[in-house]
Each structure stands twice: as structure tokens, then as C-alpha cells.
Amino acid sequence: MTKYFILTVFVVLFFTSCQPTEKKKLSETLEMDTVQQPLYPYDVEEKIEELGLNITEPGTPVANYVNAVRSGNLVFLAGKGPKKEDGSYITGKLGSDLSVEQGYEAARYTAIEQLRSIKAEVGDLNNVVRIVKVHGMVNAGPDFVDHPSVINGFSDLMVEVFGERGKHARAAVGMGSLPSNIAVEIEVVVEVRD
Numbered sequence: 001m002t003k004y005f006i007l008t009v010f011v012v013l014f015f016t017s018c019q020p021t022e023k024k025k026l027s028e029t030l031e032m033d034t035v036q037q038p039l040y041p042y043d044v045e046e047k048i049e050e051l052g053l054n055i056t057e058p059g060t061p062v063a064n065y066v067n068a069v070r071s072g073n074l075v076f077l078a079g080k081g082p083k084k085e086d087g088s089y090i091t092g093k094l095g096s097d098l099s100v101e102q103g104y105e106a107a108r109y110t111a112i113e114q115l116r117s118i119k120a121e122v123g124d125l126n127n128v129v130r131i132v133k134v135h136g137m138v139n140a141g142p143d144f145v146d147h148p149s150v151i152n153g154f155s156d157l158m159v160e161v162f163g164e165r166g167k168h169a170r171a172a173v174g175m176g177s178l179p180s181n182i183a184v185e186i187e188v189v190v191e192v193r194d
Contacts, residue, residue: 044125058116068121075121075190080113081182082106091181095144106183107153114188122192131158131168133189140174147172154186
């Protein structure tokens, strides 16, 4: 208790002994500490427009879950699939129905879906500190082995949008099937700031 009293007295004496210009400098320094500096050298929302991406509201979940759950500064996104602009999904198995290039495109569409979910949860994509973890699931036959090249469609778009902050830890794995025969499903963990 005594330490806090002495510290309080010291701070009061310091402020009362400061010249007006010193008080102003100290006040400005304290104010600068509370203002958040931009995370990006560009506006992420404008970058998305430049890329021609349509980031509207995310779709409503079709079962008993939500698109995103925030815990502290982490946002956990539900798995999403490759929904196209017309509302249909890219479906089929990689290696038999779809080529690696088509799978890459499917993963890119999935990235757009996840950007919608992030924006809906955070409000401003300039507040994304980092794409932390990506779990990419590929609907593939037993002989298909190029899962990473498919999920690159997701990863490449995250880096296009967020730069170095879009680089993430990742898993790219094959599944015997996915819901409604979608080509890929991807889950994401994102760090955001307050």
C-alpha cells in the first residue's frame, strides 16, 4: 500500500513540476500509445475490390452450428465449401471427376467463402492480424496424391489478400467423401485484433 502511495505522489509531483510543453509532449506520447497503428501498408478491403472478389454476407449454416466462433483474439471458422457466384457448388472427386486445376479453383472459391465469414465476424478485414491455421480436406479417390496443389488455391488467395499475414500453418488431406460431394472443405483459424 505504501509503495502505491509513494508512486502516486511521485506522478503528481512530476506532472505539477513539468513545464506546459513537457506536459503536452507526455500527453501526446500517452495518446499515441492508445491509437492502433495500421497492420497493412494498404487497405485490405480495397485490395479485395481490386482482385474483383465479391465479399457479400456468408451463407446461413444448414445445420446446428455457426459460421464463426470468437475466443479472445482467435476466430475459429466452420468448414466451408466451394460455393460459386450462382450459388451452386463445385462437386466431384479429385483424380477421377476433377483435375488439379479444377480443385485449385474450388479451393479459391472456398477462400472467398471464408473471407465472407471473417468479414461478418470482424467487420473490417484490416483487423486480421494473421491467418493462423488452415485445415484443407480434398474429396479424392484413393490414388490421388496431389492434395497440397489443390489447397494452394486457398493459400494463394490468402497471401494475395493479406500479404505475409496470410501465410499460415496448414494441413491438406484427402477424404473418401465430403458433404454433398463438394470438391473441398476448408476450416480456418484467424487471429484478429480488438
